[in-house]
Amino acid sequence: xxxxxxxxxxxxxxxxxxxxxxxxxxxxxxxxxxxxxxxxxxxxxxxxxxxxxxxxxxxxxxxxxxxxxxxxxxxxxxxxxxxxxxxxxxxxxxxxxxxxxxxxxxxxxxxxxxxxxxxxxxxxxxxxxxxxxxxxxxxxxxxxxxxxxxxxxxxxxxxxxxxxxxxxxxxxxxxxxxxxxxxxxxxxxxxxxxxxxxxxxxxxxxxxxxxxxxxxxxxxxxxxxxxxxxxxxxxxxxxxxxxxxxxxxxxxxxxxxxxxxxxxxxxxxxxxxxxxxxxxxxxxxxxxxxxxxxxxxxxxxxxxxxxxxxxxxxxxxxxxxxxxxxxxxxxxxxxxxxxxxxxxxxxxxxxxxxxxxxxxxxxxxxxxxxxxxx
Amino acid sequence: xxxxxxxxxxxxxxxxxxxxxxxxxxxxxxxxxxxxxxxxxxxxxxxxxxxxxxxxxxxxxxxxxxxxxxxxxxxxxxxxxxxxxxxxxxxxxxxxxxxxxxxxxxxxxxxxxxxxxxxxxxxxxxxxxxxxxxxxxxxxxxxxxxxxxxxxxxxxxxxxxxxxxxxxxxxxxxxxxxxxxxxxxxxxxxxxxxxxxxxxxxxxxxxxxxxxxxxxxxxxxxxxxxxxxxxxxxxxxxxxxxxxxxxxxxxxxxxxxxxxxxxxxxxxxxxxxxxxxxxxxxxxxxxxxxxxxxxxxxxxxxxxxxxxxxxxxxxxxxxxxxxxxxxxxxxxxxxxxxxxxxxxxxxxxxxxxxxxxxxxxxxxxxxxxxxxxxxxxxxxxxxxxxxxxxxxxxxxxxxxxxxxxxxxxxxxxxxxxxxxxxxxxxxxxxx
Ligand SMILES: Cc1cc2nc3c(=O)[nH]c(=O)nc-3n(C[C@H](O)[C@H](O)[C@H](O)COP(=O)(O)OP(=O)(O)OC[C@H]3O[C@@H](n4cnc5c(N)ncnc54)[C@H](O)[C@@H]3O)c2cc1C
Ligand SMILES: Cc1cc2nc3c(=O)[nH]c(=O)nc-3n(C[C@H](O)[C@H](O)[C@H](O)COP(=O)(O)OP(=O)(O)OC[C@H]3O[C@@H](n4cnc5c(N)ncnc54)[C@H](O)[C@@H]3O)c2cc1C
Numbered sequence: 152x153x154x155x156x157x158x159x160x161x162x163x164x165x166x167x168x169x170x171x172x173x174x175x176x177x178x179x180x181x182x183x184x185x186x187x188x189x190x191x192x193x194x195x196x197x198x199x200x201x202x203x204x205x206x207x208x209x210x211x212x213x214x215x216x217x218x219x220x221x222x223x224x225x226x227x228x229x230x231x232x233x234x235x236x237x238x239x240x241x242x243x244x245x246x247x248x249x250x251x252x253x254x255x256x257x258x259x260x261x262x263x264x265x266x267x268x269x270x271x272x273x274x275x276x277x278x279x280x281x282x283x284x285x286x287x288x289x290x291x292x293x294x295x296x297x298x299x300x301x302x303x304x305x306x307x308x309x310x311x312x313x314x315x316x317x318x319x320x321x322x323x324x325x326x327x328x329x330x331x332x333x334x335x336x337x338x339x340x341x342x343x344x345x346x347x348x349x350x351x352x353x354x355x356x357x358x359x360x361x362x363x364x365x366x367x368x369x370x371x372x373x374x375x376x377x378x379x380x381x382x383x384x385x386x387x388x389x390x391x392x393x394x395x396x397x398x399x400x401x402x403x404x405x406x407x408x409x410x411x412x413x414x415x416x417x418x419x420x421x422x423x424x425x426x427x428x429x430x431x432x433x434x435x436x437x438x439x440x441x442x443x444x445x446x447x448x449x450x451x452x453x454x455x456x457x458x459x460x461x462x463x464x465x466x467x468x469x470x471x472x473x474x475x476x477x478x479x480x481x482x483x484x485x486x487x488x489x490x491x492x493x494x495x496x497x498x499x500x501x502x503x504x505x506x507x508x509x510x511x512x513x514x515x516x517x518x519x520x521x522x523x524x525x
Numbered sequence: 526x527x528x529x530x531x532x533x534x535x536x537x538x539x540x541x542x543x544x545x546x547x548x549x550x551x552x553x554x555x556x557x558x559x560x561x562x563x564x565x566x567x568x569x570x571x572x573x574x575x576x577x578x579x580x581x582x583x584x585x586x587x588x589x590x591x592x593x594x595x596x597x598x599x600x601x602x603x604x605x606x607x608x609x610x611x612x613x614x615x616x617x618x619x620x621x622x623x624x625x626x627x628x629x630x631x632x633x634x635x636x637x638x639x640x641x642x643x644x645x646x647x648x649x650x651x652x653x654x655x656x657x658x659x660x661x662x663x664x665x666x667x668x669x670x671x672x673x674x675x676x677x678x679x680x681x682x683x684x685x686x687x688x689x690x691x692x693x694x695x696x697x698x699x700x701x702x703x704x705x706x707x708x709x710x711x712x713x714x715x716x717x718x719x720x721x722x723x724x725x726x727x728x729x730x731x732x733x734x735x736x737x738x739x740x741x742x743x744x745x746x747x748x749x750x751x752x753x754x755x756x757x758x759x760x761x762x763x764x765x766x767x768x769x770x771x772x773x774x775x776x777x778x779x780x781x782x783x784x785x786x787x788x789x790x791x792x793x794x795x796x797x798x799x800x801x802x803x804x805x806x807x808x809x810x811x812x813x814x815x816x817x818x819x820x821x822x823x824x825x826x827x828x829x830x831x832x833x834x835x836x837x838x839x840x841x842x843x844x845x846x847x848x849x850x851x852x853x854x855x856x857x858x859x860x861x862x863x864x865x866x867x868x869x870x871x872x873x874x875x876x877x878x879x880x881x882x883x884x885x886x887x888x889x890x891x892x893x894x895x896x897x898x899x900x901x902x903x904x905x906x907x908x909x910x911x912x913x914x915x916x917x918x919x920x921x922x923x924x925x926x927x928x929x930x931x932x933x934x935x936x937x938x939x940x941x942x943x944x945x946x947x948x949x950x951x952x953x954x955x956x
Binding site for chain 1: 604606607622697890891894897898903904905927928929932933934935936937938939940941942
């Protein structure tokens with residue numbers, strides 16, 4: 152007998168899994184359709200940094216909201232999710248960057264995000280393995296780190312415990328009212344949500360999503376070497392650039408004692424192979440900030456694709472072309488963080504609840520307005 | 526600093542690699558042979574002072590010395606950053622190795638299967654214990670049980686005995702019927718039969734049980750006894766060491782990284798030992814476990830083909846066919862029995878690097894899912910140990926090789942290349 156669902160979510164990355172749980176908790180009848188491994192897409196490649204960001208007001212609202220949701224959830228997370236409240240340290244290499252530190256500090260503290268300016272000595276004390284000569288930093292203590300694939304799996308399992316169905320199969324067509332699966336079956340559902348990350352345009356043609364490739368390297372275990380997630384402030388400049396390849400110092404302590412080294416951004420690279428030039432540049436940058444990294448043993452390199460929208464904000468809500476096909480994609484480099492916030496905003500719209508933050512900046516329809524401008 | 530582009534680079538200095546380097550260099554090609562050990566010889570000839578193949582080893586080594594081939598010892602190939610350039614790391618430095626053609630002779634490694642207690646100290650691989658003793662750890666007066674499967678068990682037992690160990694038992698999982706069938710394969714390989722008889726002679730008085738395998742290692746702090754099964758019966762033998770290996774598996778990682786096609790866990794090669802990737806050749810154990818004699822012929826054929834001497838290469842095809850037939854008989858004889866799939870208990874550790882139990886992995890649907898969700902195979906050995914076990918135990922396909930092939934220093938990956946990719950060499954056209 153054919154089942155009818157309220158919501159069919161295509162893609163069980165961290166975003167789809169979080170949405171499924173939120174739907175199930177709102178007592179919606181939900182199916183999650185995954186063609187491969189739960190949490191096996193971009194989610195498996197990510198750093199797992201849960202971070203409040205301030206590039207734009209909308210980015211701030213969603214990341215801060217989500218960061219707080221993660222912190223509320225932390226007591227429920229099983230050990231495998233490896234949640235650690237490491238905090239973030241934004242490192243300033245020169246006076247320019249130090250003034251960015253002060254701005255960031257004002258921005259955060261005026262919006263209720265605890266933050267603390269560190270001078271060179273305090274930075275040295277917080278992270279003794281950074282090179283000498285750095286000017287200072289901003290410590291944001293409520294940021295954290297998780298291991299994304301197990302987080303996605305846990306969210307999906309919780310959703311199933313709340314009544315969601317996990318369907319293994321590849322969606323080949325989305326229609327208002329049903330999802331066609333490659334094996335010839337169809338899943339009928341009032342709403343269909345495309346949560347396939349960087350693959351979303353395959354199912355919703357015309358979506359303005361581009362793949363943005365990233366490389367990461369992980370080391371062997373060096374417990375205690377690194378305590379916080381460290382990001383250079385130059386990151387802001389380079390992550391902004393839409394045109395060129397870039398890499399920045401971005402290192403993360405894992406619960407295992409391993410150190411995850413990032414990060415790079417590339418447009419137009421469609422192949423998942425490692426690009427030596429990019430990795431070498433990224434590691435060289437990391438060694439500039441933390442010279443002792445150079446002698447550490449690297450265990451593995453890998454790549455992943457971020458789903459980037461033109462304005463770097465995710466698409467959450469009904470698609471422009473079909474009100475029964477919704478989107479939850481386009482999270483670029485922040486989908487691990489914003490998965491929980493995305494799920495709230497999506498379900499708020501479905502059931503007509505008031506949202507904790509304004510939803511307009513993330514509505515897919517905003518894109519069409521932008522077109523008019525451009 | 527710019528490096529010369531070698532005509533031929535050979536990775537691995539075991540029998541296959543030495544033979545390949547010799548034959549290639551003798552044609553006048555510029556040849557570099559790279560091995561990650563301080564001395565050449567591979568698993569069997571390295572430090573061999575007491576082997577029946579000593580004469581053969583010596584003659585190849587001397588021929589290598591006389592040849593113009595260059596040798597780079599103590600360097601391990603860990604990546605191919607761009608086509609035609611390999612990166613190699615030593616204890617102190619890192620080097621780029623540009624080349625036109627490559628011969629992969631990376632050998633094989635022992636296969637381990639997990640059973641309760643297999644992670645206790647003093648439970649080790651058969652080849653592993655032999656290597657340890659060769660490097661100076663004394664076993665005189667110690668009781669040792671040698672168990673598992675494969676032609677390795679006998680020479681290891683004989684060696685340990687010669688070093689004064691009390692070998693209590695050799696337990697071979699292969700059945701008596703399989704071994705009898707195998708014995709007929711010796712008919713075409715008289716010298717191998719003689720070697721086998723010689724080994725048996727050295728092992729007179731040591732019980733050799735067929736259809737017998739270890740199911741548990743017992744002990745606190747280190748192994749004290751091993752429980753073995755034969756037929757429906759279980760019994761215990763006390764020991765100080767359990768040397769246990771389940772035959773060999775090919776080292777295919779470098780070939781896989783380069784995109785070479787694998788079939789049944791081995792590197793696929795054509796008649797000329799060329800892989801599915803043009804200008805990349807492979808010889809010895811990576812193409813399928815076949816022993817030293819096959820490794821020597823394959824290495825030579827690969828070298829002759831890679832230096833465009835197809836006629837000379839062809840002259841060795843018949844010899845290779847003979848050794849391959851023997852290798853196939855060997856594989857059949859020592860095939861792992863079904864019962865071994867039940868060796869691990871749910872809480873037996875499968876991945877020692879990341880402390881993952883068998884049960885957690887068996888719940889997953891694929892190797893990649895197990896890696897992502899349990900971290901199995903994600904540690905320093907990158908699944909070299911548990912991967913082979915999982916292929917057998919759960920019949921999974923182990924895919925996905927990523928650089929670095931081995932743990933290397935971060936700074937070694939970070940080097941800026943001074944040479945570009947090899948210009949496309951048209952296949953077989955160059956002299
Ligand atoms: C190198 C790198 C580092 C990152 N670091 C961070 C970080 O530190 N913090 C952070 O917040 N974010 C980070 N991100 C971003 C984050 O990884 C993504 O934003 C997030 O994982 C997106 O999740 P998703 O569920 O939308 O997509 P995905 O995880 O890609 O999930 C999509 C799922 O859809 C499935 N699918 C696709 N097509 C179909 C189909 N036709 N039918 C059925 N299923 C289908 C896929 O198999 C996949 O499981 C990083 C990204 C990269 C690449
Ligand atoms: C542990 C063990 C013990 C053995 N004992 C015996 C025995 O007692 N009697 C017997 O008849 N046969 C024995 N064998 C089998 C025998 O070693 C092989 O049949 C034979 O050596 C095959 O030769 P090969 O050249 O293919 O490989 P190998 O002899 O294995 O040579 C491969 C070489 O390549 C090197 N190498 C691998 N990867 C890289 C890399 N990325 N960079 C640089 N170097 C690399 C290895 O360190 C090794 O030196 C043993 C095998 C093993 C694994």
